[in-house]
Amino acid sequence: MTQPIGPVDSSKTPRYAGPAGFARLPRLDQVEHADIVVAGVPFDSGVSYRSGARFGPTHIREASRLLRPYNPALDVSPFEVAQVADAGDIAVNPFNIGEAIDSIQAAALELTEGGTRLVTLGGDHTIALPLLRAAAERHGPVALLHFDAHLDTWDTYFGAEYTHGTPFRRAFEEGIIDTEALSHVGTRGPLYGKKDLEDDRRFGFGIVTSADVYRQGVDEVVAKLRDRIGDRPLYISIDVDVMDPAHAPGTGTPEAGGITSRELLEILRGFVGLNLIGADVVEVSPPYDHAEITGVAASHLGYDLVSLLALRHEASAHV
Numbered sequence: 490m491t492q493p494i495g496p497v498d499s500s501k502t503p504r505y506a507g508p509a510g511f512a513r514l515p516r517l518d519q520v521e522h523a524d525i526v527v528a529g530v531p532f533d534s535g536v537s538y539r540s541g542a543r544f545g546p547t548h549i550r551e552a553s554r555l556l557r558p559y560n561p562a563l564d565v566s567p568f569e570v571a572q573v574a575d576a577g578d579i580a581v582n583p584f585n586i587g588e589a590i591d592s593i594q595a596a597a598l599e600l601t602e603g604g605t606r607l608v609t610l611g612g613d614h615t616i617a618l619p620l621l622r623a624a625a626e627r628h629g630p631v632a633l634l635h636f637d638a639h640l641d642t643w644d645t646y647f648g649a650e651y652t653h654g655t656p657f658r659r660a661f662e663e664g665i666i667d668t669e670a671l672s673h674v675g676t677r678g679p680l681y682g683k684k685d686l687e688d689d690r691r692f693g694f695g696i697v698t699s700a701d702v703y704r705q706g707v708d709e710v711v712a713k714l715r716d717r718i719g720d721r722p723l724y725i726s727i728d729v730d731v732m733d734p735a736h737a738p739g740t741g742t743p744e745a746g747g748i749t750s751r752e753l754l755e756i757l758r759g760f761v762g763l764n765l766i767g768a769d770v771v772e773v774s775p776p777y778d779h780a781e782i783t784g785v786a787a788s789h790l791g792y793d794l795v796s797l798l799a800l801r802h803e804a805s806a807h808v
């Protein structure tokens with residue numbers, strides 16, 4: 490096998506020079522085959538409050554210039570053990586949500602042909618629905634780990650079914666998620682009523698609240714989640730508003746009392762060995778960011794997700 494093409498060497502070309510692919514990785518059209526791709530979905534027509542997440546992918550890529558090739562927390566050089574590439578943006582219709590959802594699903598299917606794993610940078614949370622549809626087409630109903638301040642299992646907004654507050658209810662109705670293994674992590678903040686939680690439970694979701702992470706700690710939370718997921722194909726969806734606004738100010742529907750970026754990264758790192766098949770990082774809204782705080786956090790989340798997928802790829806290549 491030929492050596493993977495790695496990122497631009499930041500000791501030769503300053504990291505602030507040249508175009509920003511995710512982690513300065515090659516573009517998909519520069520490699521023969523990719524084991525893992527990172528793609529952006531600049532779409533925010535599904536938001537209920539502040540907009541701007543359409544600028545998320547570009548912002549996360551910019552903030553990712555400082556990433557380095559070795560991940561000590563997971564003891565892996567992800568870009569050496571797997572060919573990772575930036576597939577660019579899936580450019581979708583901002584004026585027709587239905588069409589946008591169909592385009593995202595089609596693009597995700599195309600990108601994951603031949604077993605390639607996809608990490609998507611949003612974009613608002615609406616995009617999780619077509620990404621889950623594509624994942625289910627490949628793997629059947631998937632286990633879902635959903636990091637978010639919000640449940641995102643509401644029914645409609647202004648009568649609209651496809652919004653950033655409703656993707657996981659639609660996913661439940663469509664039978665594309667495995668109701669034995671659904672968890673929200675980091676949930677907090679006011680709801681519309683108790684019924685929100687009753688509906689959510691009926692769909693099969695378990696909840697690890699932001700307060701649970703604080704009271705029980707990362708290790709206990711990881712153990713519980715691992716137990717629930719087992720070896721099912723797993724999709725991870727991370728809404729950056731799962732972090733406290735102090736750690737992720739650049740987002741559209743912020744809620745006080747969130748987890749830290751350290752807790753979030755440490756929980757993710759606890760998932761080594763699980764059958765992760767795809768992931769997204771959504772709801773980064775650069776106009777509300779400060780000093781790239783949210784962009785940096787999101788770029789590290791993307792990096793650790795790619796690292797988990799790379800470890801998985803390495804393990805499967807040696808069986």
Ligand SMILES: N=C(N)NCCCC(=O)O
Binds near residue numbers: 537639654728742
């Ligand atoms: N998915 C995110 N970020 N937010 C959903 C909030 C829905 C609401 O406005 O109640």
Ligand SMILES: [Zn+2]
Binds near residue numbers: 637638639730742
């Ligand atoms: Zn949210």
Ligand SMILES: [Zn+2]
Binds near residue numbers: 614
């Ligand atoms: Zn969300």
